[in-house]
Amino acid sequence: MTPTQSATGAPGIPWTALASFLPHLVWAGIVVWLLVWIGREPIVSLFGRIQKLGFAGVAIEFKEALEKAAASRGAEVSSVDLGRASRRLARDVKLIQGARLLWIDDNPHNNREEIALFEAAGARVETQTTTEGARENLNRRMPDVILSDIARGEDQKAGLRFADEVAADGKAPPIIFYVGAAAKPLPISAFGLTDRPDELVHLVLDALARHRE
Numbered sequence: 629m630t631p632t633q634s635a636t637g638a639p640g641i642p643w644t645a646l647a648s649f650l651p652h653l654v655w656a657g658i659v660v661w662l663l664v665w666i667g668r669e670p671i672v673s674l675f676g677r678i679q680k681l682g683f684a685g686v687a688i689e690f691k692e693a694l695e696k697a698a699a700s701r702g703a704e705v706s707s708v709d710l711g712r713a714s715r716r717l718a719r720d721v722k723l724i725q726g727a728r729l730l731w732i733d734d735n736p737h738n739n740r741e742e743i744a745l746f747e748a749a750g751a752r753v754e755t756q757t758t759t760e761g762a763r764e765n766l767n768r769r770m771p772d773v774i775l776s777d778i779a780r781g782e783d784q785k786a787g788l789r790f791a792d793e794v795a796a797d798g799k800a801p802p803i804i805f806y807v808g809a810a811a812k813p814l815p816i817s818a819f820g821l822t823d824r825p826d827e828l829v830h831l832v833l834d835a836l837a838r839h840r841e
Contacts, residue, residue: 686721690714690745697741697825701808705826713826716833717749723836725750730771730801732762732787734780739806742825746832759790766794773819773835774803775828791817802835804828 691714698705717724729751733739736755743753754771756762759780765771774794780786787805794800795817802819810823820831 687711687715687718690717690749693741693745693748694825694829697745700741701738701823701825703824705824709824709826713829717745717829720833720837721749723833727751727773727836728769728771729753729832730762730765730774731755732759732774732776732780732790733757733806734777739775742806742828745825745829759786762790770799771801772839773801773832775806775832776803778805778807788815788817791815802839804831804835 691710694705694710694714698710724746727750729746731739731743731753733755734757736743736757739755743755746753754765756765762774762776776787776791778785778787791803791805794803803817805815805818805821806828807821807823810821814821819835820827822828822831
């Protein structure tokens with residue numbers, strides 16, 4: 629005789645199966661009671677506030693990371709600008725999650741804070757220190773955005789030549805130059821150029837938005 633049959637062989641009540649659903653039924657009952665007692669709109673408003681608090685917490689973490697990046701570069705960036713960039717990164721985090729960033733710089737340690745920031749936001753950052761290494765990386769897998777220095781070792785225009793090389797491919801990803809001191813005019817092969825971490829965030833998000841259209 630199975631647990632779901634009576635002594636006469638007729639199907640019985642599956643008490644064991646029902647018992648496993650009991651906690652779910654209790655919670656469903658509590659939610660219904662709350663909706664009746666408090667009302668739907670206050671509960672929806674509460675969840676909205678919780679989501680905003682979560683967003684604010686993420687934005688604060690991003691701002692702290694940007695402050696570290698600015699300090700490590702000796703860049704003077706206002707709290708307003710840092711806050712604007714951190715809030716945008718928190719708001720558009722789905723845009724950067726899973727994005728592949730190729731960062732070419734012969735001194736990658738100088739970008740450690742910025743790399744940590746983008747990885748914390750969900751991007752995958754690969755670093756290369758030479759043009760040859762960058763070419764090999766591109767042959768293996770095309771990134772969504774390339775970040776690059778301009779001067780590399782004794783070659784003061786290594787980044788510019790590589791950018792022209794990449795730009796010759798119509799399907800190449802956008803290139804952003806991140807340098808010690810921004811100079812004008814903007815190289816024709818570049819999507820953007822900056823020496824500030826907050827501006828770098830905006831440029832990367834702009835490039836991703838355009839690249840993924």
